[in-house]
Amino acid sequence: MKTDKASILSKDGVSYLIPFVLITSCFALWGFANDITNPMVKAFSKIFRMSATDGALVQVAFYGGYFAMAFPAAMFIRRYSYKAGVLLGLGMYAFGAFLFFPAKMTGEYYPFLIAYFILTCGLSFLETSCNPYILSMGTEETATRRLNLAQSFNPIGSLAGMYVAMNFIQARLHPLDTADRALLDEQEFEAIKDSDLSVLIAPYLAIGLVILLMLILIRLVKMPKNGEENHNINFVPTLKRIFTQSRYREGVIAQFFYVGAQIMCWTFIIQYGTHLFMSQGMEEKAAEILSQKYNIVAMVIFCISRFVCTFILRYLNAGRLLMILAVLGGVFTLGAVFLQNIYGLYSLVAISACMSLMFPTIYGIALKGLGEDAKFGAAGLIMAILGGSVLPPLQALVIDMKTVGGFPAVNLSFLLPFICFIVISWYGYRTIRNRW
Template identity: 30%
Template sequence: MDLASPPSSSADQPASTNRLALVVVTSIFFMWGFLTCLNDILIPHLKAAFELNYARAMLIQFTFFGAYFLMSLPAGWVVGKLGYKYGIVVGLAIAGIGAALFWPAAEMHSYNVFLGALFVLATGITLLQVAANPYVALLGPERTASSRLTLAQALNSLGTAIAPIFGGMLILAAAPKTAAELSAMPVAEALVYRSMEAQSVQLPYLVLAGLLFLLAIIIWLFRLPAIRASTDAKDGQHHGLFEPLRYRHVLLGVMGIFFYVGAEVSIGSFLVNYLSQPDIGAMTEQSATTYVSAYWTGAMVGRFIGSALMLRVDPGKLLAIFAAIVVGLLLITMTTSGMTAVYSVVAIGLFNSIMFPTIFTLGVARLGPMTNKASSLLIMAIVGGAVVPLAMGFLADSIGVQHAFLLPALCYLFILFYGLRGSRVTDAPAMR
């Protein structure tokens, strides 16, 4: 196989057509960023409504990101059969069904049903990730793929910046009652309160379901450039699913996505509870959502800056620099208190900005007909968002939230290594 030959691209499409298609597809990035970040608001809300400890509350992220691991291979098969456009349409429809399921989950006042609805929602987003990320990477010259995907991810960050404000107004509008306050209430009154707390998510998620279905119809009607998923059959070759892992930059890229998503989701998941602690921010949970929004706004701004920087700076080196800065910020927030700890942890968002799209594009570089399989494997690695936050939840229950930030710091150290050394493309397989 010639590693230098790219998969099917949009080179034969007019540049204006590609630009318009990029604008349309980036709306998908906005929606899944919004839905994913809304989990950061859902966690403290359901933690209070169902009286959960940190470990049980992190089952929200475990379920959501666990879907990436379980459903990435089926998603890759769907994209291979339907192509990128209709893969996106199906993904939006499935995500809409998942959002709609929040209504019966709240009516039943069942944490397990909430988790089931999240799994369906995440299945749709998994399909969107498998289809949209490589589609954007292929929608133009290979040399600018990292810059293009980073720009698209900036719209993802816009969604994550808006979601905390939206969730804070509609889901965390009232400060939750403490365990002591609930125990002092009559049993029947406490049950009614908990039911009302759960039901406050119904309207927001029903609106989101409607928007997802509408977006699916728009994408279905829009004439996107016909870039088919690259397949072995078209190239007269047959590669096993895990064959891309024989290449070192792919194997280490999968690990990089695992650790990056795990670290990013862990930090976002704990922000509201962390910032509301008396010795850190001493603020209400609703006030903390403003800082969560600032965290994700930083990621959006950083992606616009990073998109321009990567046209001039080697993506791997920039990735390593940003990872080193994040490790430093985590050490500061772990060893200080008050607003110093607040600002240092919020600033991490700015430097998270380029990491996912950069690791992704470095991980699928020069793979030819194996690009689609490598994409599925990289999306599977998003399961780090299920595993690392759960592990951090157990740490937080035992040593406190502030010291538990040691775990994401270790994750960023691996990303630093990947940017400097692990992302180098070689013709020699990593495993034989």
């Protein structure tokens, strides 16, 4: 009798363990990129003496790359293979990381945005390839569970990214706070900026080397070709076919709002905590580092919750669990808005427990039954990551108001993630009602 684990990673007597491990490692690698980048919104704002809104352009460039390259990635994968998509994605990831060096040499902000954009074009290829590839490595009945298992390793990379951001970037930046930097003359400002940028780019150059090694390893290993017999693109007819399915169409919308909520909660926890701790008399740099520690706690909770929720999926319908967690996420978000003390920050951290299941579950529900169309369906869901580009700048605009009617704007800004959780809970409800 087969074990439950074997049934997840095998099909028709063929084991996919080694390919699964290699492709799952890519989930950790793009998790690293995502979560070393979130704190950089605050770091770039300080280094270049910019507003939170200008700093949030990092997220526009980062998640804009996902949006721009998703369907080109799907067409490339359809024409060639999942493995080719993974290799090209890793190559662009490494190239974007290495571009941080010439960006630093210019001393300007916008070359960094170009580097982020190219890096995430690579991540778009990776996610468009890896997610459906994992779904294909076994039976359709176990596909959502298999993807949840693979996605469970994504927050491990995220934790590594957060740790590196805190200890190798934030802690090593010049201790001058934002207010004092504004008083520097041009020569002093340029000297400190150059030093800070040297600190900032080092981890990106290091991860670029790691990505190159991973590219070589996957290139040398024989990988399966599951559902890759058809290389006809048929772009427009395929899009029309998949978007006529409400399960898929609404899944894309839900994914847009989920990614937006995730990036807002993990990016602006730094601003939220910094505001709270500085109001208690703490210096800005110490407040930022302490806030990042809370962000790491949130990711640890996210990681643990992902494994727990993957286990619960064995007994509870995916749509029902999605709805329950979205409702709880909305409740905790209201806590972050209205509790102007440490309990508000605790509420913000707790949201991560609710978000852990959402991305792979929405993904799995939306792609169910698409068959060969899953390659283009995956691209639409990766394009929905645009939510991480569109919504954080809106939250930054609110944060830059400082106060709204005497209420801290940073607290009030979390009404945007609350709206996102309402949309996600509705998709979960629709999944239950329609038996998707």
